[in-house]
Amino acid sequence: MYDAIVVGGRCAGAATALLLARQGHRVLVVDRSSFPSDVISTHFLWPHGMSYLNRWGLLDQVTAVTPTHTVVDIVNDGIPLSGSVPVSLLREHFRDLHGDDSGVVQSYASVRRRVLDQILVEAAAKAGAEVRTHSTVRELIISDGRVVGVRGRASDGGEFEERARIVVGADGRNSFVARTLGLPRFDERPRCTFAYWSYWSGFDPGRGQIHRRGRLGCAVVPTNFGQNMVLVWGPSEWSREFRADVPGNVQRALDFVSPELGELVRTRGTREERIYGTLDQSGFLRQLHGPGWVLVGDAESAKDQCTAIGMTHAFRDAELASAALHRWLAGESSLDEAMAAYEGRRRSQNSAAYYDYVCTLSEMRPYRHDELQLFVALRGNQEETDRFIATHADIAPVSEFFQASNLFLLNDAAKESSAGYPVFEDFAATSRMYQQNLFA
Amino acid sequence: MTSTDLQQRDDGELIEAILDAARRGDVATMAREAAEVSEMTRNWATHIPWDDLAALDASGADGELARVVADLTEMWEPAHLRNPVDPDEEYALDKNAYDFYRPAGRDLLARTEDFYGWVQARRRTETWQYSRVLEAAPDSIAEITNDLGKRTRGINFNSQDYLSFNTHPAIREAAVRAMRDYGPHSAGSPMVLGNTRISDELEAALGELTGLEHVTLFSTGWSAGFGAIVGLVRQSDHVVIDRLAHSCLQQGARAATRNVVRYEHLNVEAVRQHLVDIRSHDTRNGILVVTDGLFSVDADWPDLVTLQRVCREHDATLLVDVAHDLGAMGPGGTGVLGMQGLLGEVDIVMGAFSKSFCSNGGFVASRSPALKQYVKMFSGSHFFSNALSPVQTAVVREAARIIRSPEGDELRARLFTAIHALRDELTGRGLTCMGEPSPIVPLLIGNEKLARTANRLLFDRGVLAFMVEFPVTPTGSSRFRLQVQAGHRPEEAREAARIIEGAIADSRAYLSSAFGSAAR
Numbered sequence: 001m002y003d004a005i006v007v008g009g010r011c012a013g014a015a016t017a018l019l020l021a022r023q024g025h026r027v028l029v030v031d032r033s034s035f036p037s038d039v040i041s042t043h044f045l046w047p048h049g050m051s052y053l054n055r056w057g058l059l060d061q062v063t064a065v066t067p068t069h070t071v072v073d074i075v076n077d078g079i080p081l082s083g084s085v086p087v088s089l090l091r092e093h094f095r096d097l098h099g100d101d102s103g104v105v106q107s108y109a110s111v112r113r114r115v116l117d118q119i120l121v122e123a124a125a126k127a128g129a130e131v132r133t134h135s136t137v138r139e140l141i142i143s144d145g146r147v148v149g150v151r152g153r154a155s156d157g158g159e160f161e162e163r164a165r166i167v168v169g170a171d172g173r174n175s176f177v178a179r180t181l182g183l184p185r186f187d188e189r190p191r192c193t194f195a196y197w198s199y200w201s202g203f204d205p206g207r208g209q210i211h212r213r214g215r216l217g218c219a220v221v222p223t224n225f226g227q228n229m230v231l232v233w234g235p236s237e238w239s240r241e242f243r244a245d246v247p248g249n250v251q252r253a254l255d256f257v258s259p260e261l262g263e264l265v266r267t268r269g270t271r272e273e274r275i276y277g278t279l280d281q282s283g284f285l286r287q288l289h290g291p292g293w294v295l296v297g298d299a300e301s302a303k304d305q306c307t308a309i310g311m312t313h314a315f316r317d318a319e320l321a322s323a324a325l326h327r328w329l330a331g332e333s334s335l336d337e338a339m340a341a342y343e344g345r346r347r348s349q350n351s352a353a354y355y356d357y358v359c360t361l362s363e364m365r366p367y368r369h370d371e372l373q374l375f376v377a378l379r380g381n382q383e384e385t386d387r388f389i390a391t392h393a394d395i396a397p398v399s400e401f402f403q404a405s406n407l408f409l410l411n412d413a414a415k416e417s418s419a420g421y422p423v424f425e426d427f428a429a430t431s432r433m434y435q436q437n438l439f440a
Numbered sequence: 441m442t443s444t445d446l447q448q449r450d451d452g453e454l455i456e457a458i459l460d461a462a463r464r465g466d467v468a469t470m471a472r473e474a475a476e477v478s479e480m481t482r483n484w485a486t487h488i489p490w491d492d493l494a495a496l497d498a499s500g501a502d503g504e505l506a507r508v509v510a511d512l513t514e515m516w517e518p519a520h521l522r523n524p525v526d527p528d529e530e531y532a533l534d535k536n537a538y539d540f541y542r543p544a545g546r547d548l549l550a551r552t553e554d555f556y557g558w559v560q561a562r563r564r565t566e567t568w569q570y571s572r573v574l575e576a577a578p579d580s581i582a583e584i585t586n587d588l589g590k591r592t593r594g595i596n597f598n599s600q601d602y603l604s605f606n607t608h609p610a611i612r613e614a615a616v617r618a619m620r621d622y623g624p625h626s627a628g629s630p631m632v633l634g635n636t637r638i639s640d641e642l643e644a645a646l647g648e649l650t651g652l653e654h655v656t657l658f659s660t661g662w663s664a665g666f667g668a669i670v671g672l673v674r675q676s677d678h679v680v681i682d683r684l685a686h687s688c689l690q691q692g693a694r695a696a697t698r699n700v701v702r703y704e705h706l707n708v709e710a711v712r713q714h715l716v717d718i719r720s721h722d723t724r725n726g727i728l729v730v731t732d733g734l735f736s737v738d739a740d741w742p743d744l745v746t747l748q749r750v751c752r753e754h755d756a757t758l759l760v761d762v763a764h765d766l767g768a769m770g771p772g773g774t775g776v777l778g779m780q781g782l783l784g785e786v787d788i789v790m791g792a793f794s795k796s797f798c799s800n801g802g803f804v805a806s807r808s809p810a811l812k813q814y815v816k817m818f819s820g821s822h823f824f825s826n827a828l829s830p831v832q833t834a835v836v837r838e839a840a841r842i843i844r845s846p847e848g849d850e851l852r853a854r855l856f857t858a859i860h861a862l863r864d865e866l867t868g869r870g871l872t873c874m875g876e877p878s879p880i881v882p883l884l885i886g887n888e889k890l891a892r893t894a895n896r897l898l899f900d901r902g903v904l905a906f907m908v909e910f911p912v913t914p915t916g917s918s919r920f921r922l923q924v925q926a927g928h929r930p931e932e933a934r935e936a937a938r939i940i941e942g943a944i945a946d947s948r949a950y951l952s953s954a955f956g957s958a959a960r
Contacts, residue, residue, distance in 0.1 A: 033483050040484035174487040187951065190520030236521060243452045274448045276480050280515040349886040353916025356887060370542030399914030405683060405690045405702060407538065412694055427544045 002028045002164035003329050005150055006129075007137050007177050010039060010113070011311045012297025013170030014120035015318035018056065021127035023326045028162055030152065034134040035121050036114035039172075040278050042195070042231060042308045043116070044221065045109050046393040047085045048093060049312030052319060055103035061119050067222040068107040069207040072389060075258065076212045076367055077423040079375040083385040085395055093395045097345060098319060108208065110221035110229050116311075135160065140167065140180050147181075147292030166325060166335075167293045175299035178286050185284035189359035192304040194239035194279035196250055197231035199223070200269035211258040214434030215364045217306065218257045227272055230254070230265055233306060235364040239279045241439040246275050249439050256438055281305060283359045288346060289339040296321045300346070303355065304362030309394055320345050353398040366434040369427055374407065376421065377414035384410055451481045455516050458493075462509045465498040487511055532561040533889040536910045563588060566899070567892040569907045572598075577606055580927040582904055594902035595936040597922035602768040602879040603843070603851045604927035605798035611838050618834030626827040630657060631816060634827025638834050643803075645840040649766065649774060651784025652805035654812040657833075659825045661763050661792020664802030666692040667819030668759060668790050669728065673697055677726040680714050682706065684737055686761055689730050705735075706742045708750060715754035727756035733776035734765035737913055737921070739875025739882050741765070741776045748786055759788040767796030768855065768879045773843035795879070797839040799832040851926040855879060861930035862922065865937035871944070874919070881922040883940065890947055891918040897943040903936045
């Protein structure tokens, strides 16, 4: 009998298991993969994601093999902004969410899942959790309407059956736990992006860059093994045409969104792996908990990759859920109270607003005139640029940046006008051109 | 990586090949193609039995093959790419007013069209909460028509008349008397010949209510707030303003100076920090600190005692907007100032008559006769607006008299009985009422789509409530602003709360939204 069985041993699962095991609870983690291995992911950690690793004592292991940066470049239709997430906002974020702001770091990183997930799963084992890899859960054991354990196929091909006081579904957007329980998807946002990416060596972009133009985006971030992840994305309505020539269209998208980056990749880059892609990214929420089970990470709420927040949110869930479960397992609260506390954080007004923000962004509509003017107004206003970046990454509340009085003040304080940016020259014609499928 | 890896087909191509084989029932080919699918995708799509495809029943008899095909298709060609949507409803619910704040183009007339298109979409989908009209006096029950001509009757939390003066016989009598004595028109600026003897009496009454004897009248509350700031503050001065202070104050601040600092709502320590910062580099110019008394969106109020002290310590001047609390709460109707023992102590107080005094209009009050004369001269909205009409002035004067009488205490007691009934019933039903008990009961919703659809249902179910969203509140924190009247019976308030809860539950089901209305 375990205190908790965690189904899924990657960002959400290994971290939840690690934190529970460190509190002295008996934890079993089961994952169908063996480690190290990769999984579809934009594998980006924003500063709060890195801060979680630091709080858990794992950051040094990650940064020993992974480049990190603090300043990020965001270029929208040729309007460049650079900034970093302020420590003060990070601290406020952790105090609000977890009641303690220790371990905050300002850096971000792109960590291959074969690197990160291995570190996490090893740390969970070291903390005392039992980790079974290459093992597949095929059944939930339900007794009196309550999940009490799991059955599955072990790595040696044999069957296993284990029981626990709680089963944690940390098995991603296609969660077996959620599907078996028949949990519906709430607040589903089908409009999402398609994303294609691979790994290139041969050039150094200096730091992370995110570019947008019209309905397309691209990003380059230095990652492990001396390589750069280069990612392009666009509206899922264009995915069929994109798929007709994946390598050609990756380059075409780069050249369109950022000619400089397109040139760099074409002339200096060597692609080191095949191109990966997905358009299975619609946003949704599922019920968070029920009798004998609780969900964390993508299993409870998946979102589009366009703000690259999934892993960071998985860590957040792990800390919130394990803290709640610990209070219950230690006899300090009832399970209902503990789960209500978890739910209060995860289904809060700020969370809802950020979910809306990501889902709206993932429709990949061209930026409107006023949005582009806002980016111009942010130029030279470092404090508000940094707040914007923090808002984009779900560190500062959406409601505080996108508040009328703040936006009006930003306009008033603008140091630049739109005059220097070609996108404003014949905006109507440019907007019409942006609606055309580049790959048709 | 080896070059074979590079030549591998990408997952999209492989999944197409698997689906193609599945249509022929060729499970062996499905398994062969699946073996080449990247580790990335296999570990992601854990619901696909990648390793066991060869074991599927090729006849499809057990339905497994069809399930795998459906899951793979959904991954690679999701159904939403084929499903039509109601474009009007999508457009109506997706956008915010701010999306139209900076229209493009040089034709000022033509570029308002985009916004109008959105308004029309919201009207057609009955999610436009503005521009409703009354068919009769807005009592605790009201009959209204929306801008599509659709009529409804319901429990009214949509009017601001906290003490139910609109139907009070003495108030109506005062209006009739003023009409008889002076006629409907003030016929001039208050700086010229727009005021009457009643205006002087009203100024004196407000002076007694606030403890600040030098009072200037304005023809609207908005112009009092805007005028007070632009009248006093110059370009090199500073304004330090609560992030949620009323719009007239925010816009006044922006019109007066570029040196505007918005501080965290209610945070007096943040004000102190800002004042220290400003004084560290500017000892020569003025600083105006601006806050509401009772905040109309969050129903809370600041610690004015400390705030006023902090202002004095840094040679800053405090302005407090008591539009929502004066008359309706506090000992003798003295509002938040009276509750904090600050009558006559705050540098500058401004207010509006439209909530508790049954009329348009506003005022600015202080203990300084010089400030009064200065504001009259340099607040454009005082000098260059026609004065309050004699009828309005008489109504407000009579309202001020009742507010300070024992009847005022009685009305406030009835008001708070209704407030508690409403808040208790809403809270008991698991909804989140923000702030403190006050005539404003903000019911937090959050998501705008949820609020707009709930509002549509409420209209049909007999509760009149104003839904506030951007630009009144920040995006993502929309709410219902329920404004209670002394005339509301507690049972009416409880009934309304039940209906509101039902409408929110049904809207959540309609949108299949899982978000609650927890505060954080």
